Amino acid sequence: MVRSPSYLTITFVQIPGIAFPVLDSSGQTKDRTKTGSGITIVVSPLIALMKDQVDALQRRNIPAACLDSTKTWEEQKEITASMREGRLRLLYCAPERLNNEGFVESMKYIPGGIRLVAVDEAHCISEWGHSFRPDYLKIARFVQEIKAERVICLTATATPRVAKDVCDAFQIAESNVYRTSPYRPNLELLVEPVKTQRDKYPLLVEFLMKNPGPSLVYVTLQKQAEGLARRLACEKYGFSVASFHAGMKTEEKTKIQDEFMAGKIRVVVATIAFGMGIDKADIRNVLHYDSSSSIEEYSQQIGRAGRDGKLSHCMLYLCDEDFIIKENFARGDLPSQESLRQLLEEIFNMEKSQLPGGGEVIKLNLSSLSREYDIRSSPLSVILATLELRFGLIRAITPEYSNYQFEAMAGYEGSTKKDSSPEAKAIKQGAKLAKKYYNIDVDAAARAAGLPRSDVVRKLNSLHDLGLIKLKVTGVVNRFKVLNRLPKTSAEISSVVDKLYAEMESREKDALERTRQVTTLFTASPAAPKGQCIARSLAEHFGTSLPEGKSACGHCSFCITGKAVELPSKPATAPNIAAIRAVLEACEVRDDPRFLARVAFGIKSPRVTKLRLDKSPVFGSLEEHDFTSLLEEFTKACKKAGFKG
Incomplete structure (x- = not known):
């Protein structure tokens, strides 16, 4: 299917949702008197962000809704009805919902169809972006499946490489890519190098005293946010x-956000969790107490300053010690190659069950796999998405739930008496009342009635949609449809492991490089040996330039001082053999050198937590050392103990 047109917009301003009433009334589209007006689906990464935008649209009397996990049964029922009846024009949802089979099927029958899919934060599609999310990769397939008329992808942080990935995913022609410069003339981009982290605090206090107005202070760790806020x-x-x-609890975060928006709180000390969807026009200062993890992250955060067009200050305190924490984050997602092999062997040899419509399915408990093979949840989701999209072996389908409960609503008893279907009988016989709720073992009820499990689940969902019961499900089990023959032999599995691991190593290197690019933005580099305007460097990073052919902004740290920032050099640290021995004495693991290096460097993982090594004095005892050197030393120790990896 060819969609026309599709767009990628790389912009630094918000674009409102589009619903096409003007096109319809002007006769530019087909007659919709019979088919319905259709809807726009907006894909967005955060519930808070969706909620803010839906609230703003509803205040303008635009019929919009957000379908997310926080919605009550009554709210979900109303949203479903408004779509079915053609009353809703814009539906916001998270990318994960687009992989739900039931949602995909229901979207195929919306009156008037899906007029537009708008992908917000589209840089999340790219595996080489700063905030890649595997579920974003599947949006393009969803667009094809529901036959959406148009697509628009929006982002403020796409490098040329990321923009190409987005275009490739949605078959967007270069002529349909619209770029604007990140340059904002009212923002002063300032940077101050310091020798140690301790040197930052008096500078921060002095800056806030001299520069009044609402301010955001970004840090890396949660405990940093709390401690720095207490001191200030x-x-x-x-x-x-x-x-x-x-x-923090949701209600506490909402309270702080609302008070900051209302001007009751002047300074918010926050991790990257704060800011998405915040549209406060008069933020005068954005300060980075720690360096950002990437230029894209930095650009996104300073973009929250001065939206009213008035002078605003963006200060970053640059310290070599900051990169220890950043490297910790970057190194945390790559498992050992042996862990990856064992994971894939289990997945490929998993017992399969039959799908009602044909085909086979495997069921995976992702939390259990994460603990068993010492792979964090984020890289585990990337591994599964890669098996699906790159290797074409499995496909995630609607999850299954192990626990079903329901509350009988008005009309339930009368309905079950009249309903003679096998599914209704199975539910009636299998449901056991316990005070307010009925409990039902869906598998047992289906077996007793000789029915497929899916038929019983479908009936429960139907009763829920009709308002006869209020259904509650817990205990999620992820399901994957087998698309092709799964690798079985050692050679076949090794081939997949090698390719997957090489990609994961590349992502780790890319994450480390993005962290180093932040320093390059402010300091001298091979491309600019004497340094250059920070605003110009920022624009060039995103493939644009300063407006009107300018070579410098005139008001960043480089332009003010006439020279590049110099970061105090850090002396090389030789491996501390005594500390390495202490780690080996505290931990008996000898099958995974990377695991031991993680312990020494202070990187948590499921296995670290299970062995309680994060509570040991050796955890993080070598955090100031070079990770690669630590890995070499622990590899020697493991090989001496018989490790052959």
Whole structure:
């Protein structure tokens, strides 16, 4: 199917949702009096971001809704009805929902069809972007399956390489790519190098005292956010300040966000969890207490300053110690090659069951696999997406739930008496009332009635949609349809392992390089030996330039001082053999040198947590050392103990 047109917009301004009433009324599209007006689907990565945008649209009387996990049964029912009846124009949802078979099927029968799929934060599609999400890769397939008329991809942080990935995914022609420069003339891009992290605090206090107005201070760790906020809130300075991070309760985060928007809090000390969807026009200062993990992240965060067009300051404190933490994050996702091999051997030899419509399916408990093979949840999801999209071996389908409960609503009893279908009988016989809720073992009920499990589940969902029961499901089990013969022999599995591991190693190197690029943005480099304007370097990173042919902005740190920032050099650290021995004495593992290097470097993983090594004094004892050197030393120790990897 050829879609026309498809667009990629790389822009630094927000674009509202599109619903096409003007096109329809002007006769530029086919007559929709019979088929319906259709809807626009907006794919967005965060529930909070979707909620803010839907609220803003509804205030403008635009019929929009957000379908997410926080919605009540009544809300979900109303959204479904409004789509079916053609009352809804824009539907916001997360990319994960687009892989749900039930959702995909329902979207095929929307009156008037899907007029537009708008992909927000489209850089998440690229495996080489700063915030890659595997489920974003599957959006293009969803667009094909539901036969969407148009596609628009929006991002403010796409390098030329990332833009090409987005274009390739959606078959977007270069002529349909629209770029704007990230340059904002009212933003001062400042950087101050420091020798140690301890040197930052007095500089931060001085800056906030001299530069009034709402301010964001970005840090890396949750405990940093809390500690720095406490220090700034002391009576000596009198700042109105709060911390914000992903580990806080939802209601607490909402309260802080609302108070900051209302001007009741002047300073928010936050991790990257804060900022998506925040559209406060008068943020005067954005400060990076720690260096950003990438230029894209930096650009995204400074973009929250000065949206009212007035002078705003963006200060970054550059310190070599910051990169220890950044390397910790970058190194955390690559498992050992042996762990990857064992994982794939289990997946490929998993017991299969038959799908009702034909084909085979395997069921995976992702939490269990993560713990068993010491692979974090994020890289595990990338591995599974790669097996699906690159190797064509399996495809994620609608998850299955192990626990089903339901509350009988008005009309349930009368309906079950009249319903003589085998599925209704199976539910009636298998459901056991326990106070308010009925519990039902779906597998047992299906077996007793001689029915496929899916038929019983479909009936429960139908009763829920009709408002006869209020269904609750827990205990998610991920399911994958087998698309092709799975590798069985050692040679076949090794071939997949080698290719997958090489890709994962490339991603790790790419993540480390993105961290180093942040330093290059502010300091001298081979491309600019004497340094250059920071605003110009930022624009060139995204494949654009300064407007009107300018070579410099005139108001960044380089333009003000006339020279590049010099980062104090860090002396090379020789391997601490005594500390390495201490790690080996504290940990008996000898089958995975990378695991031992992680312990020494202070990187958590499922196996580290299971062995409680994160509580040991050796955890992170060598965090200032070169990771590669540590890996070499632990590889020697493991080989001495008989490891052959």
